[in-house]
Amino acid sequence: MTSQEPNFAFFDIRTNDGVAVLTIDRPPVNALSRELYESLDKVIDHIEATPDIRVVVFACKPDARAWIGGGDLKEFLTLTSETRRSRHEYVEAITDRFYRLSCPTIAAVTKPAPGGGMVFASFCDLIVAADTAFFSMPEVDRSLTGGAGAYFSRLNMPVSFIREMILTGRRLSAAELKEVGFINYVLPEAEVMGKAMELAELIASKSSAAVRAIKRGANKIDEIGWNEGRAYAHEISASELVDGPDYKESITAFLERRKPQFNR
Structure with a gap:
């Protein structure tokens, strides 16, 4: 729309x-x-x-x-x-x-x-x-x-x-x-x-939460380098994504061989 x-x-x-x-x-x-x-x-x-x-x-x-x-x-x-x-x-x-x-x-x-x-x-x-x-x-x-x-x-x-x-x-x-x-x-x-x-x-079409987290992590790697940057990105996954609805939905959808329905 x-x-x-x-x-x-x-x-x-x-x-x-x-x-x-x-x-x-x-x-x-x-x-x-x-x-x-x-x-x-x-x-x-x-x-x-x-x-x-x-x-x-x-x-x-x-x-x-x-x-x-x-x-x-x-x-x-x-x-x-x-x-x-x-x-x-x-x-x-x-x-x-x-x-x-x-x-x-x-x-x-x-x-x-x-x-x-x-x-x-x-x-x-x-x-x-x-x-x-x-x-x-x-x-x-x-x-x-x-x-x-x-x-x-x-x-x-x-x-x-x-x-x-x-x-x-x-x-x-x-x-x-x-x-x-x-x-x-x-x-x-x-x-x-x-x-x-x-x-x-x-x-x-992807999880908006995941896409935004990935971009934030990638930008951080630009600033501080890959080693510290990857730790920053993994922390975003643990602290922001794992407890969110898109995490379980994306994995469940993959296992059930269907398209995920993300929380936009």
Whole structure:
């Protein structure tokens, strides 16, 4: 069932059977302005306050020139050292909230994703990209560090590849990034949303409690490493999942060879 969603500046969100399609809409290239970040903050509030949203597919409009075109360079021209620092702190707070969304996120990248677009894709749990899309970290050409590759180190991408990417700022094809594990699927543009929705619907069919616990555990592993992270994830299982209704239902359903009926 499709639910009625509130209106947000620069974003459209539509939810059906647990899957929310979040479409960014700031023509022509979906540049990341301060106002857009403020709106995204409200979108995140809405997603977290809506348990029926179990997966988010992040997309752009078909006529967009970029999936996300990076930071708004016109705003950049007005920045001083102090206002740049303030902007960075604000932006990082919002992007961290996006990364830590309790439900999984899937990037449906049908258009180019330079700079901030590539960073946002990296914060999604899965990436489905068009074979015509390109990615880049062009901050070296804007006299900025762009985080010096930190966003990609957590993904265990090869250090030499990250260094080349951030020092040259060159365009990277979706196929090239799939080879280093950044992208899950590379498809013709017309097939990207279909695949993203297929994955989203599969995840949405699982126990929401388990999916959210797994994402929280996986994010924690990003922060503290696999050894301590696995202990954290196992503790979530013991303290939150085992006594919940989905635990016994999922095992019973498997033994009885039927589909589980989860407590959404």
